[in-house]
Amino acid sequence: MKVNLISDTVAQPTAGMLEAMMTAKVGDDVFKEDPSVNALEKKVADLFGMEAALFFPSGTMTNQTAIKVHTNPGEQLICDKYAHVYNYEGGGVSFNSGVSCKLVDGHRGMMTAEQVEAAINPPDFYHSPLTSLVCIENTTNKGGGACWDFSELKKIRAVCDKHHLGYHLDGARLWNALVAKNESPEQYGALFDSISVCLSKGLGCPVGSLLLGDQEFIDKALRVRKILGGGMRQSGYLAAAALFALEKHHERLAEDHQKAKELGEVLETLPFVQKVQPIETNIVIFELDETLMSTDNFIKMLEKKGILLINMGQGKLRMVTHLDYTDEMHDYTLEVLKKL
Numbered sequence: 001m002k003v004n005l006i007s008d009t010v011a012q013p014t015a016g017m018l019e020a021m022m023t024a025k026v027g028d029d030v031f032k033e034d035p036s037v038n039a040l041e042k043k044v045a046d047l048f049g050m051e052a053a054l055f056f057p058s059g060t061m062t063n064q065t066a067i068k069v070h071t072n073p074g075e076q077l078i079c080d081k082y083a084h085v086y087n088y089e090g091g092g093v094s095f096n097s098g099v100s101c102k103l104v105d106g107h108r109g110m111m112t113a114e115q116v117e118a119a120i121n122p123p124d125f126y127h128s129p130l131t132s133l134v135c136i137e138n139t140t141n142k143g144g145g146a147c148w149d150f151s152e153l154k155k156i157r158a159v160c161d162k163h164h165l166g167y168h169l170d171g172a173r174l175w176n177a178l179v180a181k182n183e184s185p186e187q188y189g190a191l192f193d194s195i196s197v198c199l200s201k202g203l204g205c206p207v208g209s210l211l212l213g214d215q216e217f218i219d220k221a222l223r224v225r226k227i228l229g230g231g232m233r234q235s236g237y238l239a240a241a242a243l244f245a246l247e248k249h250h251e252r253l254a255e256d257h258q259k260a261k262e263l264g265e266v267l268e269t270l271p272f273v274q275k276v277q278p279i280e281t282n283i284v285i286f287e288l289d290e291t292l293m294s295t296d297n298f299i300k301m302l303e304k305k306g307i308l309l310i311n312m313g314q315g316k317l318r319m320v321t322h323l324d325y326t327d328e329m330h331d332y333t334l335e336v337l338k339k340l
Contacts, residue, residue, distance in 0.1 A: 003307045003329045008173075008256070008282060008322035011204040013241060020244040026236035029055070036236030040243055044197065044210050047246075048189030052218035055239060056230050059084075059172045059209040062196035064092045065224045066211060067133065070166035070194070073098030076129035078119045082109035082142035084170055085135050096228070100129055108277070109140025110148050113155035120163055133166040134159075136192075139173040139180075142312070145260070145283030147177040150187065157191050167191070172198040172209075176281040179253045193217070202253050202282060203245035204323035207238050249323060256282040256321040259330050263319055266337045272298075284319040285312070298340075305336045 004010045013021065027033035041053040056062045063085050067077065077093065079086055081103040085093060093099050102119045104111040121128040134156060139145045160167045169192045171177075178185065188195060194213040199205040211221055225231060232238075257280070264279045267286050272293035276286040288295055295311060302309060310318045321330075 001306050001329065001332050003325070003333050005319040005321065005325065005333070006308050006310045008201045008204075008320045011323040013206055014204065014248075014323070016248065017204070017241050017244045020240045021237045024236045024240035026234040028233050029235045030231045030233060034234065034236040034239070036239040036243070040239040041210065043243065043246065045212055048185040048195060048212055050189045050195070050212045051214045053210045053212045054218050054221050054225065055232075055235060056209045056211060056225060057207060057232065059170070059196055059198040059200075060089045060092065061225070061228055061230050062209045062211040063089060063135075063168075063170050064096050065221050065228065065230075066168045066194045066196060066213075067093055067099060067135070068097045068224045069217060069220045070133045070168060071097050071099045072132070074129060075132040076100045076102050076121065077133040077135050078102045078104060078116055078131060078165075079135040080104050080106040080109050080111045080137070080140070080143075082106070082140055083135060083137050084141055084172065085137070087142065099133075102129075102131070107143075108146040109137060109143030110146060110152070111156075112152060113159050116156050117159045117163075120159075120165070123163075131163070131165060133168060135168050135170060137170040137172070139177050139281050139283070141172065141283070144277035144285040145173065145176065145279065145281035147181050147280050150181070150183060153191060167193045169195045171195050173201055173281065173283075175250055176202050176253050176257070179251065180257055180281050199242045199245060202256065202322065203242070203249045205238070205241045205245050208235075208242055210242075252323075253282070256323075256325070259321045259325065260284050260319070262330070262334065263321070263337070266334050270337065270340060282321045284321075285316055287315050288317070290315070301340060302336070307333055307336060 024036045029037045045053040086101045104115045120131045138148045199208040264276045274287045274289040
């Protein structure tokens, strides 16, 4: 049996999703004439109570576009040291926008309003970059799928308002947070200036992310998307997958969360597992006692059993549950781990 726990991006389209894709009505989205893309953008904008949305090939591109629209070259954004926009987007913040990152030493990828305020450069001190944006990631990838406390997000919003800063949410796995915390999209739409949501992770779509904001923001984002080469033509085939997933795959994310917790429970019983981070959603991050089991040996042992996971570096290993991780695979993986 092959079990791929490297990421939730490995999921394949279901039969129902493929059928929706093959029967999609399409047009040329570069001319805004693809009915399926238009329907998806309107549906998600309405879900979040925001004015407009724009379909993109990837979450990295939505984040980079948002940063470009919010900032000017030479300015600075504030984010946690674990943030995806800093660690995993190829240096795009500096390359695309000419902007630097002020990193905050938060907890599992989450910072406090007090930390954000302390990180703001004095606007009249022209020797330092002008702070113009705060970026949040929910759930936190490097933080092990942690979900933010919504009350803290509201406090950060107040800091942004006080200092006239933009407020962007990298919601690559926001769908997971909404299910885990029993929160609504409208809560987030009312709080942030811009939101990126990914479709190709927990929802199981083959490609795509959306950027949300007010109409003026999205009009500017459309121009940036063009500059970055993100215009797609008959992308309604991809949008149809997303429309299907929003209807069929959202609530089932709770199943992924439960399986992740059960993986963590077994890992905690193993003598060579030194630490398992708290598990709230579908990401399991753990560390080994290298004196008892090396990371390389552990990965090779699981590979021989057909189980794949990812080495995040710095002694951390990660498993991610997802749509294609079946009950049968889960039972098999738990048994393999128990026998190691």
